Amino acid sequence: MAPTPGRPSEARVARGERARLLVRTPSVLIGAAVVGFWIVCALFGEWIAPHDPVFDNTFPFSEPPTRDHPFGTDTNGRDVFSRVIVGSRDVLLVAPAATLLGTVLGTALGLVTGYFRGAVDDILSRIVDAVLALPLIVIAVLIVTAVDSRSTWVVTVIIGVVFTPLIARTVRAAVLTEAQLDYIEAARLRGEGSMYVMLKEVLPNVMPPIIVEFTVRLGYAIFAVATLTFLGFGIQPPSPDWAAQINEYWNLIDPYWWMVAFPALAIASLVVCVNLVADGIREVYE
Amino acid sequence: MTRYVLKRIGLAVITLAVLSLIVFAIAQLLPGDVGRAILGPFATEESVAALNRELGADRPIVVQYLDWAGGILTGDLGMSLGRQAPVWEVLEPALVNSMKLAVLAFLITVPAGILGGVVAGLRAGRPTDRTITVAGLSLSSMPDFVTGIFLILVFSIWLGWLPVTAQWEDGAGPATQVKHLLLPALTLTIVLFGYIARVARAGIVEALNADYTRTAYLKGLGSNQVVRRHVLRNALLPTIAVVATQVGYLVGGLVAIEVLFNYQGIGLLIYNASQQKDFPLLTAGVLVVGIVYLTVTLVADILYGALNPRIRFVRAE
Numbered sequence: 001m002a003p004t005p006g007r008p009s010e011a012r013v014a015r016g017e018r019a020r021l022l023v024r025t026p027s028v029l030i031g032a033a034v035v036g037f038w039i040v041c042a043l044f045g046e047w048i049a050p051h052d053p054v055f056d057n058t059f060p061f062s063e064p065p066t067r068d069h070p071f072g073t074d075t076n077g078r079d080v081f082s083r084v085i086v087g088s089r090d091v092l093l094v095a096p097a098a099t100l101l102g103t104v105l106g107t108a109l110g111l112v113t114g115y116f117r118g119a120v121d122d123i124l125s126r127i128v129d130a131v132l133a134l135p136l137i138v139i140a141v142l143i144v145t146a147v148d149s150r151s152t153w154v155v156t157v158i159i160g161v162v163f164t165p166l167i168a169r170t171v172r173a174a175v176l177t178e179a180q181l182d183y184i185e186a187a188r189l190r191g192e193g194s195m196y197v198m199l200k201e202v203l204p205n206v207m208p209p210i211i212v213e214f215t216v217r218l219g220y221a222i223f224a225v226a227t228l229t230f231l232g233f234g235i236q237p238p239s240p241d242w243a244a245q246i247n248e249y250w251n252l253i254d255p256y257w258w259m260v261a262f263p264a265l266a267i268a269s270l271v272v273c274v275n276l277v278a279d280g281i282r283e284v285y286e
Numbered sequence: 287m288t289r290y291v292l293k294r295i296g297l298a299v300i301t302l303a304v305l306s307l308i309v310f311a312i313a314q315l316l317p318g319d320v321g322r323a324i325l326g327p328f329a330t331e332e333s334v335a336a337l338n339r340e341l342g343a344d345r346p347i348v349v350q351y352l353d354w355a356g357g358i359l360t361g362d363l364g365m366s367l368g369r370q371a372p373v374w375e376v377l378e379p380a381l382v383n384s385m386k387l388a389v390l391a392f393l394i395t396v397p398a399g400i401l402g403g404v405v406a407g408l409r410a411g412r413p414t415d416r417t418i419t420v421a422g423l424s425l426s427s428m429p430d431f432v433t434g435i436f437l438i439l440v441f442s443i444w445l446g447w448l449p450v451t452a453q454w455e456d457g458a459g460p461a462t463q464v465k466h467l468l469l470p471a472l473t474l475t476i477v478l479f480g481y482i483a484r485v486a487r488a489g490i491v492e493a494l495n496a497d498y499t500r501t502a503y504l505k506g507l508g509s510n511q512v513v514r515r516h517v518l519r520n521a522l523l524p525t526i527a528v529v530a531t532q533v534g535y536l537v538g539g540l541v542a543i544e545v546l547f548n549y550q551g552i553g554l555l556i557y558n559a560s561q562q563k564d565f566p567l568l569t570a571g572v573l574v575v576g577i578v579y580l581t582v583t584l585v586a587d588i589l590y591g592a593l594n595p596r597i598r599f600v601r602a603e
Contacts, residue, residue: 027420126300126301126304127304127308129297129301129304130301130302130304130305130307130308130576131305131308133301133302133305133534133576133579133580133583134305134534134538134572134575134576134579135534135535135538135539135575136539137539137541137542137553138538138539138541138553138556138572138575139572141541141556141557141560141568142309142312142313142556142560142568142569142572143312143316144560145559145560145563145565145568146312146313146316146317147316147317148317148563219427223427223428223429226429226431226432227429227430227431227541227542230429230431230542230545231541231542231545231557243429246431246432246435250435250546253435253438253439253443253450254442254443254450255443257439257443260435260439261435261436261439264432264435264436267428267429267432268428268432268436271427271428271429271432272424272427272428274427275423275424275427276420276424279423
C-alpha cells in the first residue's frame, strides 16, 4: 500500500496494533514489571539497597533472615538483601550484549547463506550443524579453557559467538522464503548489487523473525551467563552477581540456605519474566 | 527408504568430521602455544618446549589433526594429562554414569511431558491448557542449577527425603542408586517438561483439526476412540524429534547439574578437565558428547522417516 499523505503506512498501523495487544496480555505485563524492577535495581542499586553490598561487612556472620536483614547475612558479614538488589547489574549488562552480538553476527551469516545459497550455504550450514551438536555449556567451557581467560567480556563474546549459528539458521530460513519473492527479482534486474539487495530489500522484511529470535535468545543468554558464572567462568566474587553468590555458597547450602536461596529466586524471577515477555512478543508477531 | 537412511548417515558423518575439525581447531589453535597453556605463564621455555615435543604439538597442524582424528577412529583417544591414564579409561565410566542419569530422567520426563501436552492439547484454549503451557515454559526457562537448588532446598534440606549429592557408595544396589539419582532426574524433568509438553500439545491440536479426525467422527466413532486411534499417533510423531534433541543435552549438557550434585558424569568430567587444563581429556569428552548427539538425532531421523513416509520424499535441507 503506497503511503498516502495524512494516513499512516500499513507497517505503522500494524506496529501500533501489536503494541496494543502486548499491553493487554497479563503475562506480558507481569513479566515486564518484574524485569523493569530488576533493571531499576541494576541502575540505581546503590541507592535502593540499605547497605553496601561489597564492602559493608560489619554485620554478624552467617545469620539467618531477621528483621534487620530480611535475607540474612553471608559468611563475610555482608547483608544478603543488599547483594541481591545490586546483583542484577552484571547479568543485565552481559546477557543483552551477548545476545546483541549473536543477533548481529547471526543475521549477517543468515543473510549471506540464505541469499547466496550454493556452495557457501552448504559449507556454512554444515559448520552450523556441527556446532549445534554440542550443548552451549560444553562449547563455552571448551573455548574458555582454550582462551584461558575468565574475564567477563570474554564470556560475553563467547556466548554471542555460540548463539550466532542458532540465529543464523532462523534468519536463513526467513531469507530463503523472502528471496523468492518478485520484488527481489525486480531489484536484481534493475542492476542492484547483492549487498544493496540484501541490506535494503531483504533485511527490513525479515526483521520480525529477527526480533523474535532476539527476545527468545535473551532469556537463554541469561541462563548461559548464570550457568557459566556458577561454574566459575566470568563474573568473579566479590561481585554480588547472583550466580557468583551461588558459586560462593552453594557448598554451604546446608545449613546456610539463605545465601543461596534468595539469589536463586532472583535469577528465576528474571529469567521467567524475560521469557514471559518474549513469548508475548512472539505470539504477537505470529 | 534405504536412500533416505544412507543420505542421513552420510550427512551425520560429514557433520561429525566438521565437528572434529572445529573442536581440534579450538583446542589447538586458540591457546596459541599448547604447552604454555598447560604449564602456565611461570614455566620455563625448556619445559614448555619439552611438553610440546611430547604432545607432538610442534608438528604441522594438518599432521596433528590427522594423527588425532586417526587415533579416534581406531579407538585411541590419547592420554589424559591430569589422570595419567588413557583417556578412554577415564571417559568410559563417566559416560556410563551420564547414560544412567539420562535414562532415568528420560523415563520420568517423557511420559510426564507427553501426558501434560496431550491434556493441554485436548483442552486447548481453556484454563487447564494455559496453566500447563505457561507453567511448563516458565519452569523450562529457569537455569537447571537453579531448579536443582530449589529441589535440594525442598526435598533434601527441608523435608530430608532425598540425599543431597548423587554419589553412592561402591557396590550400592539399584534402589540406592535410583534414590541418589532422583533429585537430578527430577530437576531434568522440570527443565524439559515444558518443551516436550509444548510439542505434544501442538501435535494434538494439529491432529484434532485435521481432516482424518473429522472423518473419524463422521464415521460415528466416539471421542475416546478417535483420540486413541488417530489423534495420538500423529501427535506423537513430532515429539520424537524434540525428545531426540534433548538427549544431547541430557548426555553432556548437564555440566552445572553434575557439579551441583557432584555426580561423576561426563559433564563434571569436562568441567574438571577444563580446570586442570587437561586438553586431551577435554577435547575427547567434548567430541564424545557431539557423537552421542549426532547418533541420537540420526536414529530419531530414521525413526521419523520410517513412521512418517511423507518425510522421506522431501529434499533434505
